[in-house]
Amino acid sequence: MAGIGILGFGSYVPSRVMTNDDWAELLDTDDEWITSRSGIKERRFADDSESTLDLAAAAAEQAISDAGLTADDLDEIIVATDTPEVYTPDTAAHLQHRLGAGEVTAFDLGGSGCAGFVLALDIAKTRVQATPKKVLVVGVELISRLMDWTDRSTAVLFGDGAGAVVIGEGDLVKAELLSFDAGTDGQYSDILGLETGGTRRPFSLEEAQKDGHHEIAMNGREVFRQAVRRMAASSEIVLERAGRRKDEVALVIPHQANLRIIDAVRHKLGLDEDLVYVNVDRYGNTGSATVPLAMSEAHHEGRIKPGDLVVLTAFGAGFHWSSAVLQF
Numbered sequence: 001m002a003g004i005g006i007l008g009f010g011s012y013v014p015s016r017v018m019t020n021d022d023w024a025e026l027l028d029t030d031d032e033w034i035t036s037r038s039g040i041k042e043r044r045f046a047d048d049s050e051s052t053l054d055l056a057a058a059a060a061e062q063a064i065s066d067a068g069l070t071a072d073d074l075d076e077i078i079v080a081t082d083t084p085e086v087y088t089p090d091t092a093a094h095l096q097h098r099l100g101a102g103e104v105t106a107f108d109l110g111g112s113g114c115a116g117f118v119l120a121l122d123i124a125k126t127r128v129q130a131t132p133k134k135v136l137v138v139g140v141e142l143i144s145r146l147m148d149w150t151d152r153s154t155a156v157l158f159g160d161g162a163g164a165v166v167i168g169e170g171d172l173v174k175a176e177l178l179s180f181d182a183g184t185d186g187q188y189s190d191i192l193g194l195e196t197g198g199t200r201r202p203f204s205l206e207e208a209q210k211d212g213h214h215e216i217a218m219n220g221r222e223v224f225r226q227a228v229r230r231m232a233a234s235s236e237i238v239l240e241r242a243g244r245r246k247d248e249v250a251l252v253i254p255h256q257a258n259l260r261i262i263d264a265v266r267h268k269l270g271l272d273e274d275l276v277y278v279n280v281d282r283y284g285n286t287g288s289a290t291v292p293l294a295m296s297e298a299h300h301e302g303r304i305k306p307g308d309l310v311v312l313t314a315f316g317a318g319f320h321w322s323s324a325v326l327q328f
């Protein structure tokens with residue numbers, strides 16, 4: 001296959017399973033509420049000994065090996081995450097060292113929430129277009145350690161995980177990146193986010209005492225509305241940019257935040273249920289990791305076959321959205 005695209009896929013989820021019943025032991029919630037509102041049955045939480053870097057490295061190593069490469073072959077590393085290893089420097093610097101890669105360009109794409117990975121794919125493609133190279137792109141999130149475990153309206157939605165791909169060009173490409181769309185509507189920056197720690201609301205003893213650094217601000221209903229509207233419209237736009245029709249699509253891999261959001265997007269696009277990949281029931285919302293994790297799973301399970309046209313679409317805090325069309 002010619003063109004620029006994915007050479008290898010990888011993913012990692014921690015082994016610790018947290019079910020809805022486990023949450024019901026800690027919070028005033030139950031399996032029925034969580035399942036009916038979100039479609040989530042269980043999620044994975046990192047062990048105390050694991051950090052963002054461990055999750056990222058495990059997914060990256062699988063993607064590099066799946067591409068038939070070694071870390072030495074990488075020319076660039078991009079990590080999409082809002083739950084970095086440390087505040088600064090970025091997770092990409094830690095990952096470069098952990099993988100034993102060369103002294104390559106490496107940077108994080110942070111702050112775009114769950115839309116980060118698909119945006120990073122777009123950036124990786126243009127980097128390869130400018131100079132032929134191999135770019136590792138990782139989406140990773142360890143949300144369980146930073147969220148508020150006492151807030152039932154957000155805590156039950158999230159999970160930890162990582163996904164990774166290697167982008168390059170030539171005969172070994174497994175999925176060509178055909179088109180992209182990404183956008184931002186900053187007037188909705190307050191419907192989803194974590195404010196404490198920035199200059200507007202610096203981290204302080206007072207913030208720590210009221211647990212401000214764990215406080216995810218979320219207007220669930222507005223996030224829901226924006227997510228459906230933006231993912232559906234953006235999916236149409238990328239298909240048009242690729243010069244392809246909806247009836248040619250073999251699989252849509254949407255951001256896995258909530259089954260009801262996924263179903264609403266599917267209805268808007270007029271697609272059958274079997275054309276949309278869902279694993280939110282098993283992993284919850286793993287932020288920027290959901291799309292690469294789902295894509296890697298779908299690929300390794302044989303759910304995606306050579307010749308398939310696949311649409312990725314995501315949304316996240318910002319409000320940001322991003323979509324891509326891939327030809328396997």
Ligand SMILES: CC(C)(COP(=O)(O)OP(=O)(O)OC[C@H]1O[C@@H](n2cnc3c(N)ncnc32)[C@H](O)[C@@H]1OP(=O)(O)O)[C@@H](O)C(=O)NCCC(=O)NCCS
Nearest residue numbers: 028029030033037114152153156220221223224257258316
């Ligand atoms: C969060 C979300 C699941 C809530 O669903 P919803 O249908 O809007 O919820 P409802 O308004 O019907 O219910 C809210 C009620 O449930 C309660 N509730 C919230 N979390 C609960 C939980 N885990 N268990 C039981 N009850 C809960 C609330 O306190 C509220 O009670 P009240 O009406 O007495 O105040 C939904 O809005 C959503 O998925 N939004 C998108 C969120 C998202 O995807 N965020 C991440 C984006 S990357």
